[in-house]
């Protein structure tokens with residue numbers, strides 16, 4: 176695993192914060208993905224059956240697969256590198272009596288995709304370039320789905336006013352998808368107001384945990400404050416300039 180990509184996936188700028196991440200994010204459930212949007216778009220565009228195989232790469236606490244398993248048939252798997260996230264997800268699975276259909280595993284998703292197994296649905300939130308940039312990532316993911324399988328791809332684009340380097344423009348995003356050879360079956364832009372309110376609520380929960388950490392480790396106040404300030408900065412960029420979108424993608428027609 177490339178460490179910088181792991182850091183990027185959780186907006187980590189100083190690696191010293193990494194051991195504190197499970198504590199800081201303890202009160203959050205979905206960690207950036209949008210399970211509601213995935214449920215909505217799957218309902219309309221993907222028929223899941225009892226024997227369907229679904230995997231979420233970088234599943235966090237498993238929010239998406241657990242919510243899906245409550246709604247649809249199928250066998251769900253989630254992979255995340257942080258053991259504490261997997262433990263929290265497993266507790267939810269037990270609470271919801273979903274142990275028969277949902278399995279979360281701690282592991283590196285880059286190793287998972289190297290295994291010769293294919294799925295009916297692959298879910299991926301593009302939070303870092305662990306598999307490369309958009310076209311490359313989609314080419315990698317396309318090898319993990321069956322001929323009629325679907326990729327649920329969560330990503331974001333900027334609205335043209337953004338001058339940073341973290342996001343593609345909408346036009347560049349579509350061009351990357353086209354270059355991957357995959358077909359867009361459906362797309363769902365996230366409700367911006369809902370996301371803004373959710374980010375605000377999450378940031379309040381993060382702030383509470385940061386304050387607790389500062390009391391426990393006053394010598395590390397700067398580290399904790401910097402992490403929190405960066406969270407606020409990233410949220411502000413999302414609120415102001417960025418639109419998030421969930422796609423259903425399938426293999427393109429063979430020529």
Ligand SMILES: C[S@@+](CC[C@H](N)C(=O)[O-])C[C@H]1O[C@@H](n2cnc3c(N)ncnc32)[C@H](O)[C@@H]1O
Pocket residue numbers: 176180181184185204205206207208209232233234235236237238239254255256257260282283284285300302305
């Ligand atoms: C922004 S979070 C999103 C998590 C989840 N999709 C959700 O919405 O709740 C990104 C996740 O990717 C995981 N991650 C990053 N690199 C990884 C890797 N190489 N293998 C497995 N998980 C990874 C992180 O631990 C983190 O939980």
